[in-house]
Amino acid sequence: MHRLTLSVLALTLAASALPAGAAQPAYGPELEGFAYPHPVQRFSFQSQGQSLSMAYMDVAPTVAANGRTVLLLHGKNFCGATWEGTIAALGGAGYRVIVPDQIGFCASSKPRGYQFSFDQLAANTKGLLAALGVERAIVVGHSMGGMLAARFALSHPQAVERLVLVNPLGLEDWQAAGVPYATIDQLYGTELKTSFDSIKAYQQKFYYSGGWKPDYDRWVAMLAGMYAGSGRDVVALNQAQTSDMIFTQPVVHEFGRISVPTLLMIGQTDRTAPGANRAPEEVAKRLGDYPELGRAAAKAIPGARLVEFPGLGHAPQIEAPDRFHEALLTGIAG
Numbered sequence: 001m002h003r004l005t006l007s008v009l010a011l012t013l014a015a016s017a018l019p020a021g022a023a024q025p026a027y028g029p030e031l032e033g034f035a036y037p038h039p040v041q042r043f044s045f046q047s048q049g050q051s052l053s054m055a056y057m058d059v060a061p062t063v064a065a066n067g068r069t070v071l072l073l074h075g076k077n078f079c080g081a082t083w084e085g086t087i088a089a090l091g092g093a094g095y096r097v098i099v100p101d102q103i104g105f106c107a108s109s110k111p112r113g114y115q116f117s118f119d120q121l122a123a124n125t126k127g128l129l130a131a132l133g134v135e136r137a138i139v140v141g142h143s144m145g146g147m148l149a150a151r152f153a154l155s156h157p158q159a160v161e162r163l164v165l166v167n168p169l170g171l172e173d174w175q176a177a178g179v180p181y182a183t184i185d186q187l188y189g190t191e192l193k194t195s196f197d198s199i200k201a202y203q204q205k206f207y208y209s210g211g212w213k214p215d216y217d218r219w220v221a222m223l224a225g226m227y228a229g230s231g232r233d234v235v236a237l238n239q240a241q242t243s244d245m246i247f248t249q250p251v252v253h254e255f256g257r258i259s260v261p262t263l264l265m266i267g268q269t270d271r272t273a274p275g276a277n278r279a280p281e282e283v284a285k286r287l288g289d290y291p292e293l294g295r296a297a298a299k300a301i302p303g304a305r306l307v308e309f310p311g312l313g314h315a316p317q318i319e320a321p322d323r324f325h326e327a328l329l330t331g332i333a334g
Contacts, residue, residue: 024196024221024224024225024228025221025225025228026225026228026229026230027222027225027226027228027229028226028229028230028231029110029226029229029230029231029234029235030055030106030107030108030109030110030231031079031101031106031107031222031225031226032229033225033229034081034107034222034225036057036080036081036107037057037081037084037087038057038059038087038099039057040055040056040057040107041055041056041057041058042054042055042056043056043100043127043128043131045124045127047103047114047120047124048111048113048114048115048120050109050111050113050114052103052108052109052111052124053108053109054100054101054102054103054108054109054124054128055080055100055101055106055107055108056080056098056099056100056101056128057080057087057097057098057099058096058097058098058099058132059087059091059096059097059098059099060091060096061090061091061092061093061094061095061096061097062088062091062092063091063092063093063094064094065094065096066093066094066095068094068095068096068138068161069095069096069097069098069134069136069137069138070090070095070096070097070098070137070138070139070140070332071098071099071100071125071129071134071137071138071139071140072086072087072097072098072099072140072141072142072145073100073102073125073139073140073141073142073145073146073148073149073152074099074101074102074105074106074142074143074144074145075142075143075144075145075146075169075315076105076143076144076169076239076242076243076246077143077199077202077203077223078142078143078145078219078315079101079105079106079107079219079222079223080099080100080101080106080107081106081219081222082219082222082315082318083099083317085317085318085321085325086140086317086321086324086325086328087099089321089325089328089329090328090329093329095138098128098129098132098134098137100125100128102121102124102125102148103116103121103124104116104238104239104241104242105238105242106222106226110231110234110235110237110238111238112234112237114238114241116238116241116242116244116245117245117249118147118148118151118245118249118251119151119155121148121151122148122151122152122155122156123155125148125152126152126155126156126159129159135159136158136159136160136161137159137160137161138160138161138162138163138164138332139152139153139160139161139162139163139164140164140166140328141163141164141165141166141168142166142167142168142315142317143166143167143168143169143272143314143315144169144242144246145166145168146165146166146167146168146169146170147168147169147170147246147249147251149163149164149165149168150163150165150168150170150251150254150255150258151251153258153259153260153262154251154254154257154258157259157260160260161260161261162260162261162262162263162332163258163260163261163262163263164262164263164265164328164331164332165262165263165264165265165297166265166316166317167265167266167267167270167272167290167313167314167315167316168264169246169272169274170246170250170251170252171252171290171293171294171296171297172250172252172273172287172288172293173250173252173253174247174250174273174274174275174276174279174287175247175248175250175275176250177279177283177286177287178279178280178283179247179273179275179276179278179279179283179287180275180278180279181247181248182243182244182247182275182278184240184241184244185240187239187240187243187244188236188237188240190240191227191235191236191237191239191240191243192232192233192236194223194224194227194236194239195224195227195228196220196221196224199220199223199224200212200216200217200220203216203220203314206270206271206272206273206288206313206314207270207272207313207314207315208269208313208314208315208319209269209271209313213319215318216318219318243274246274247274247275252297252300255297255300255301256300256301256302258301258302258304259302261303262301262303262304262305263304263305263306263307263331263332264294264297264298264301264304264305264306264307265307265309265316265324265327265328265331266290266291266293266294266306266307266308266309267290267309267312267313267314267315267316267319268290268291268308268309268310268311268312269290269311269312269313270288270290270312270313270314271287271288271289271290271313272288272290272314273287273288276288291308294306294308305331307327307331309323309324309327312324
């Protein structure tokens with residue numbers, strides 16, 4: 001039986017800020033201690049023989065409602081909270097906004113024995129929408145959330161009013177391109193070494209073209225805090241399992257079957273390519289060419305429209321929110 005319960009925010013947003021020189025925080029396995037920008041609710045359900053809880057925010061518009069709902073899907077190195085600015089922009093335009101944390105991520109359950117797949121996460125998300133009485137939504141997915149959004153649109157097209165893919169992963173098949181497979185045990189060993197500094201270094205190199213703004217530190221600390229807390233082992237395990245899911249379940253080969261109106265929003269300096277660090281140099285240098293990948297995806301998805309952001313990287317909604325939100329609101333209007 002599905003049920004919805006409300007959890008109370010125990011901390012203020014100030015608790016998540018990182019003053020210069022402050023010690024890095026530690027958070028619980030379900031991000032206990034980190035304050036979300038809106039009340040976090042829980043969708044409890046049974047999946048694969050387990051009782052699971054999916055955290056989500058359901059934010060009402062701050063102006064007259066336009067009757068439309070936007071579903072925001074986070075990336076692997078992000079959480080629902082990182083959509084904070086986008087929630088505000090959409091709410092200010094009359095949209096209801098639903099923002100889940102996927103199972104295995106952020107404030108949601110961290111199951112040890114779970115078969116992660118994009119089909120499973122899409123089914124979980126469809127269950128959440130059904131429990132909330134939402135029949136159709138504009139589905140916006142960023143990074144890994146873009147892969148999930150594409151799978152959601154393929155599996156549940158009747159539930160998708162429009163599809164928006166923001167620098168999605170999966171615009172190329174890394175294994176087919178020559179990236180060696182890594183076992184979950186190998187990935188788990190790497191995940192256990194994760195720290196604030198390693199997350200920041202990765203994001204700075206691949207997401208922001210070597211640049212950095214102090215505002216980004218909050219989101220790095222959000223992720224690093226789970227590795228520094230009591231749930232470190234299961235957090236690392238779920239991250240390893242979902243890395244395997246991303247690598248072994250490409251959606252790019254099915255773009256031609258997407259049947260809903262689609263908008264691609266691509267930061268042009270992005271060079272994200274999971275597994276490139278273990279690929280031969282001649283393979284690695286060809287991966288993550290988002291300008292080319294975005295144009296190829298726009299051709300492959302029937303009727304897709306492409307918005308390119310020169311000078312922006314993997315997370316344009318964080319790097320240049322005003323520019324991104326203007327393009328998003330224009331793209332989903334009507």
